[in-house]
Amino acid sequence: MKITILGTSAGIPTKNRNVSAVAVQFQNEREWSLFDCGESTQKQIMKTPLSIFKLKNIFITHLHGDHIYGIFGLLASRGLQKADSPLNVFGPKGLKEMLQTVMRLSGLNLPFELNIVEIEREEVLVFKNYELFAVRLSHSITTFGYVIKEREKEGRFMVEKARKMGLPEGPLYGKLKRKERVVLMDGTILDGDGFVAPPKPGKTVIIGGDNDDPLLFLPFKNPDLMIHEATYTSRDFEKLQKKYRHTTALQLGIAASEISPKKLILTHISPRYESEKDVEELLKEVKLNFDGDVEVAYDLMQIEI
Ligand SMILES: [Zn+2]
Ligand SMILES: [Zn+2]
Incomplete structure:
Protein backbone atom coordinates (compact mmCIF):
# COMPACT_ATOMS: atom_id res chain seq x y z
CA MET A 1 0.00 0.00 0.00
CA LYS A 2 1.30 3.43 -0.87
CA ILE A 3 0.12 6.41 1.14
CA THR A 4 0.74 10.03 0.15
CA ILE A 5 -0.13 12.75 2.62
CA LEU A 6 -1.23 15.62 0.42
CA GLY A 7 -2.07 18.19 3.07
CA THR A 8 -1.07 18.47 6.73
CA SER A 9 -2.28 21.84 8.07
CA ALA A 10 -5.14 22.44 10.51
CA GLY A 11 -7.89 24.92 9.66
CA ILE A 12 -6.06 27.11 7.15
CA PRO A 13 -3.30 26.43 4.63
CA THR A 14 0.15 27.89 5.25
CA LYS A 15 3.05 28.59 2.89
CA ASN A 16 4.39 25.08 3.43
CA ARG A 17 1.34 23.08 4.37
CA ASN A 18 -1.96 22.59 2.55
CA VAL A 19 -5.11 21.46 4.37
CA SER A 20 -6.17 17.83 4.94
CA ALA A 21 -6.04 15.09 2.29
CA VAL A 22 -4.47 11.62 2.16
CA ALA A 23 -4.15 9.47 -0.98
CA VAL A 24 -4.09 5.67 -0.73
CA GLN A 25 -3.06 3.28 -3.50
CA PHE A 26 -3.37 -0.48 -3.10
CA GLN A 27 -0.84 -2.81 -4.66
CA ASN A 28 -1.83 -4.03 -8.11
CA GLU A 29 -4.73 -1.59 -8.35
CA ARG A 30 -4.73 1.17 -10.93
CA GLU A 31 -7.39 3.14 -9.16
CA TRP A 32 -6.83 4.99 -5.90
CA SER A 33 -8.74 6.53 -3.01
CA LEU A 34 -8.67 9.90 -1.30
CA PHE A 35 -9.37 10.56 2.37
CA ASP A 36 -10.58 14.14 2.87
CA CYS A 37 -10.26 16.84 0.26
CA GLY A 38 -9.35 20.24 1.69
CA GLU A 39 -9.11 23.31 -0.52
CA SER A 40 -6.47 23.01 -3.30
CA THR A 41 -6.16 19.25 -2.97
CA GLN A 42 -6.32 19.02 -6.78
CA LYS A 43 -3.17 21.17 -6.99
CA GLN A 44 -1.43 18.89 -4.50
CA ILE A 45 -2.43 15.84 -6.58
CA MET A 46 -0.74 17.46 -9.61
CA LYS A 47 2.57 17.35 -7.71
CA THR A 48 2.35 13.53 -7.55
CA PRO A 49 2.09 10.80 -10.22
CA LEU A 50 -1.59 10.32 -9.24
CA SER A 51 -4.28 11.18 -11.78
CA ILE A 52 -7.81 12.34 -10.99
CA PHE A 53 -9.01 10.14 -13.88
CA LYS A 54 -8.08 7.07 -11.82
CA LEU A 55 -9.57 8.41 -8.59
CA LYS A 56 -12.34 6.01 -7.58
CA ASN A 57 -13.37 6.75 -3.99
CA ILE A 58 -13.35 9.83 -1.78
CA PHE A 59 -13.92 9.29 1.94
CA ILE A 60 -14.74 12.47 3.85
CA THR A 61 -14.23 12.46 7.63
CA HIS A 62 -16.43 15.51 8.33
CA LEU A 63 -17.87 18.58 6.70
CA HIS A 64 -15.51 21.23 8.10
CA GLY A 65 -14.07 23.34 5.28
CA ASP A 66 -10.45 22.31 5.75
CA HIS A 67 -11.52 18.71 5.00
CA ILE A 68 -14.00 19.17 2.14
CA TYR A 69 -13.87 22.55 0.37
CA GLY A 70 -11.51 21.13 -2.25
CA ILE A 71 -14.03 18.58 -3.49
CA PHE A 72 -16.07 21.05 -5.56
CA GLY A 73 -13.09 22.18 -7.61
CA LEU A 74 -11.84 18.63 -7.98
CA LEU A 75 -15.21 17.38 -9.26
CA ALA A 76 -15.50 20.30 -11.68
CA SER A 77 -11.97 19.75 -13.06
CA ARG A 78 -12.57 16.02 -13.43
CA GLY A 79 -15.74 16.85 -15.37
CA LEU A 80 -14.14 19.52 -17.57
CA GLN A 81 -11.44 17.03 -18.53
CA LYS A 82 -14.19 14.60 -19.58
CA ALA A 83 -13.34 11.82 -17.16
CA ASP A 84 -16.00 9.16 -17.56
CA SER A 85 -15.29 6.58 -14.85
CA PRO A 86 -17.68 6.61 -11.87
CA LEU A 87 -16.62 8.29 -8.63
CA ASN A 88 -17.91 7.34 -5.19
CA VAL A 89 -17.99 9.85 -2.36
CA PHE A 90 -18.60 8.69 1.22
CA GLY A 91 -19.07 10.91 4.25
CA PRO A 92 -21.34 11.95 7.12
CA LYS A 93 -24.94 13.08 6.79
CA GLY A 94 -25.22 16.42 5.02
CA LEU A 95 -22.68 15.43 2.37
CA LYS A 96 -25.37 14.88 -0.27
CA GLU A 97 -27.08 18.21 0.39
CA MET A 98 -23.76 20.06 0.39
CA LEU A 99 -22.58 18.57 -2.92
CA GLN A 100 -25.93 18.74 -4.68
CA THR A 101 -26.53 22.35 -3.59
CA VAL A 102 -23.18 23.58 -4.88
CA MET A 103 -23.56 21.59 -8.11
CA ARG A 104 -27.08 22.91 -8.70
CA LEU A 105 -26.25 26.56 -7.93
CA SER A 106 -23.16 26.55 -10.10
CA GLY A 107 -24.77 24.58 -12.94
CA LEU A 108 -22.21 21.81 -12.69
CA ASN A 109 -23.22 18.82 -14.81
CA LEU A 110 -20.73 15.98 -14.52
CA PRO A 111 -20.03 13.63 -17.44
CA PHE A 112 -19.35 10.77 -15.00
CA GLU A 113 -21.52 8.94 -12.51
CA LEU A 114 -21.22 10.41 -9.01
CA ASN A 115 -22.40 8.13 -6.20
CA ILE A 116 -22.85 9.91 -2.89
CA VAL A 117 -23.08 7.60 0.13
CA GLU A 118 -23.89 9.06 3.54
CA ILE A 119 -22.56 7.24 6.57
CA GLU A 120 -24.97 7.60 9.46
CA ARG A 121 -23.50 5.24 12.03
CA GLU A 122 -20.39 3.19 12.63
CA GLU A 123 -20.25 0.59 9.88
CA VAL A 124 -17.99 -1.58 7.76
CA LEU A 125 -17.77 -0.89 4.04
CA VAL A 126 -16.67 -3.90 2.02
CA PHE A 127 -14.39 -3.51 -1.01
CA LYS A 128 -12.63 -6.05 -3.20
CA ASN A 129 -9.25 -5.94 -1.50
CA TYR A 130 -10.09 -4.44 1.88
CA GLU A 131 -12.70 -3.62 4.47
CA LEU A 132 -13.14 -0.07 5.69
CA PHE A 133 -14.35 0.57 9.22
CA ALA A 134 -16.02 3.94 9.80
CA VAL A 135 -15.35 4.87 13.44
CA ARG A 136 -17.31 7.67 15.08
CA LEU A 137 -14.93 10.24 16.52
CA SER A 138 -15.28 13.03 19.07
CA HIS A 139 -15.31 16.48 17.45
CA SER A 140 -17.58 19.55 17.24
CA ILE A 141 -19.59 18.09 14.31
CA THR A 142 -20.24 14.48 13.24
CA THR A 143 -16.89 12.98 12.28
CA PHE A 144 -15.76 9.52 11.21
CA GLY A 145 -12.25 8.15 11.22
CA TYR A 146 -11.48 5.31 8.82
CA VAL A 147 -9.62 2.07 9.40
CA ILE A 148 -8.46 0.14 6.34
CA LYS A 149 -8.09 -3.59 6.86
CA GLU A 150 -6.55 -5.21 3.84
CA ARG A 151 -7.53 -8.77 3.07
CA GLU A 152 -4.97 -11.54 3.47
CA LYS A 153 -2.90 -11.82 0.30
CA GLU A 154 -2.63 -15.20 -1.40
CA GLY A 155 0.76 -16.86 -1.26
CA ARG A 156 3.00 -16.58 -4.32
CA PHE A 157 3.62 -19.57 -6.61
CA MET A 158 7.28 -20.60 -6.18
CA VAL A 196 2.82 -21.99 -2.87
CA ALA A 197 4.27 -19.62 -0.26
CA PRO A 198 2.17 -19.02 2.87
CA PRO A 199 -0.43 -16.22 2.59
CA LYS A 200 0.64 -12.74 3.66
CA PRO A 201 -1.47 -10.99 6.29
CA GLY A 202 -3.10 -7.77 5.03
CA LYS A 203 -2.09 -4.42 6.47
CA THR A 204 -4.14 -2.25 8.80
CA VAL A 205 -4.07 1.53 8.51
CA ILE A 206 -5.86 4.06 10.74
CA ILE A 207 -6.71 7.40 9.15
CA GLY A 208 -8.16 9.60 11.85
CA GLY A 209 -10.22 12.69 11.21
CA ASP A 210 -10.46 15.63 13.62
CA ASN A 211 -10.88 14.12 17.06
CA ASP A 212 -10.22 14.91 20.70
CA ASP A 213 -10.18 11.26 21.83
CA PRO A 214 -7.60 9.12 19.97
CA LEU A 215 -8.34 6.18 22.27
CA LEU A 216 -11.50 5.64 20.20
CA PHE A 217 -9.16 3.67 17.92
CA LEU A 218 -8.22 1.26 20.73
CA PRO A 219 -10.28 -1.60 19.20
CA PHE A 220 -7.79 -1.56 16.30
CA LYS A 221 -4.63 -2.39 18.24
CA ASN A 222 -1.21 -2.89 16.59
CA PRO A 223 -2.01 -1.32 13.21
CA ASP A 224 0.79 -1.07 10.66
CA LEU A 225 0.24 2.67 10.39
CA MET A 226 -1.72 5.27 12.34
CA ILE A 227 -2.16 8.76 10.91
CA HIS A 228 -3.77 11.00 13.50
CA GLU A 229 -4.18 14.66 14.19
CA ALA A 230 -2.02 16.34 16.82
CA THR A 231 -3.07 19.93 16.33
CA TYR A 232 -1.28 21.45 19.35
CA THR A 233 1.26 20.78 22.05
CA SER A 234 -0.47 20.42 25.41
CA ARG A 235 1.33 23.54 26.66
CA ASP A 236 -0.17 25.70 23.90
CA PHE A 237 -3.55 24.02 24.22
CA GLU A 238 -3.71 24.97 27.92
CA LYS A 239 -3.24 28.62 26.96
CA LEU A 240 -6.05 28.68 24.38
CA GLN A 241 -9.02 30.77 25.46
CA LYS A 242 -11.42 28.87 23.25
CA LYS A 243 -10.78 25.15 23.30
CA TYR A 244 -11.47 23.40 20.01
CA ARG A 245 -12.03 19.67 20.06
CA HIS A 246 -8.64 18.46 18.92
CA THR A 247 -5.89 16.16 20.17
CA THR A 248 -2.62 17.37 21.68
CA ALA A 249 0.70 15.68 20.99
CA LEU A 250 0.90 14.64 24.64
CA GLN A 251 -2.53 13.01 24.50
CA LEU A 252 -1.71 11.24 21.22
CA GLY A 253 1.47 9.80 22.75
CA ILE A 254 -0.51 8.38 25.67
CA ALA A 255 -3.11 6.84 23.33
CA ALA A 256 -0.44 5.49 20.96
CA SER A 257 1.32 3.73 23.84
CA GLU A 258 -1.89 1.69 24.22
CA ILE A 259 -2.81 1.29 20.55
CA SER A 260 0.83 0.43 19.62
CA PRO A 261 0.96 1.31 15.93
CA LYS A 262 4.08 0.10 14.08
CA LYS A 263 4.35 3.64 12.73
CA LEU A 264 2.67 6.80 13.98
CA ILE A 265 2.30 9.94 11.86
CA LEU A 266 1.16 13.25 13.33
CA THR A 267 -0.82 15.51 11.03
CA HIS A 268 -3.38 18.38 11.06
CA ILE A 269 -0.69 20.63 12.50
CA SER A 270 -1.72 24.08 13.73
CA PRO A 271 -0.33 26.89 11.51
CA ARG A 272 1.52 28.18 14.60
CA TYR A 273 4.10 25.38 14.18
CA GLU A 274 6.08 26.45 11.12
CA SER A 275 9.73 25.96 12.01
CA GLU A 276 11.63 22.72 12.47
CA LYS A 277 12.04 23.62 16.12
CA ASP A 278 8.25 23.78 16.49
CA VAL A 279 7.91 20.35 14.89
CA GLU A 280 10.51 19.03 17.34
CA GLU A 281 8.33 20.27 20.21
CA LEU A 282 5.40 18.21 18.95
CA LEU A 283 7.60 15.14 18.59
CA LYS A 284 9.10 15.60 22.03
CA GLU A 285 5.64 15.58 23.61
CA VAL A 286 4.55 12.40 21.83
CA LYS A 287 7.77 10.66 22.79
CA LEU A 288 7.15 11.28 26.50
CA ASN A 289 4.78 8.32 26.34
CA PHE A 290 5.28 6.58 22.98
CA ASP A 291 8.64 5.04 22.19
CA GLY A 292 7.79 3.60 18.76
CA ASP A 293 8.45 4.89 15.24
CA VAL A 294 6.91 8.38 14.99
CA GLU A 295 7.13 11.28 12.55
CA VAL A 296 5.40 14.59 11.95
CA ALA A 297 3.81 14.62 8.48
CA TYR A 298 4.85 17.09 5.80
CA ASP A 299 3.06 17.75 2.53
CA LEU A 300 3.62 15.07 -0.15
CA MET A 301 5.17 12.69 2.40
CA GLN A 302 5.06 9.11 1.09
CA ILE A 303 4.80 5.97 3.19
CA GLU A 304 4.96 2.47 1.78
CA ILE A 305 3.81 -0.41 3.91
ZN1 LIG B 1 -9.65 20.20 10.58
ZN1 LIG C 1 -12.85 19.79 12.11
Missing part, protein backbone atom coordinates in the same frame (compact mmCIF):
# COMPACT_ATOMS: atom_id res chain seq x y z
CA VAL A 159 8.13 -20.84 -9.85
CA GLU A 160 11.90 -21.11 -9.16
CA LYS A 161 11.34 -24.29 -7.15
CA ALA A 162 9.32 -25.87 -9.96
CA ARG A 163 11.96 -24.90 -12.54
CA LYS A 164 14.80 -26.23 -10.39
CA MET A 165 13.05 -29.59 -10.25
CA GLY A 166 12.95 -29.56 -14.04
CA LEU A 167 9.15 -29.55 -14.19
CA PRO A 168 7.82 -28.49 -17.60
CA GLU A 169 5.99 -25.16 -17.70
CA GLY A 170 2.35 -25.17 -18.82
CA PRO A 171 -0.79 -26.76 -17.38
CA LEU A 172 1.24 -28.54 -14.68
CA TYR A 173 2.24 -25.18 -13.17
CA GLY A 174 -1.42 -24.14 -13.13
CA LYS A 175 -2.34 -27.25 -11.14
CA LEU A 176 0.43 -26.69 -8.61
CA LYS A 177 -0.59 -23.03 -8.29
CA ARG A 178 -4.07 -24.21 -7.38
CA LYS A 179 -2.43 -26.44 -4.74
CA GLU A 180 -3.61 -29.62 -6.49
CA ARG A 181 -1.93 -33.01 -6.10
CA VAL A 182 -0.19 -34.06 -9.30
CA VAL A 183 1.08 -37.50 -10.35
CA LEU A 184 3.90 -37.38 -12.91
CA MET A 185 4.45 -39.96 -15.68
CA ASP A 186 7.20 -41.65 -13.63
CA GLY A 187 4.87 -42.05 -10.66
CA THR A 188 6.26 -39.15 -8.60
CA ILE A 189 3.57 -37.45 -6.54
CA LEU A 190 3.77 -33.68 -6.16
CA ASP A 191 1.79 -31.83 -3.55
CA GLY A 192 0.78 -28.33 -4.76
CA ASP A 193 0.88 -27.04 -1.17
CA GLY A 194 4.66 -27.21 -1.26
CA PHE A 195 4.83 -24.88 -4.25
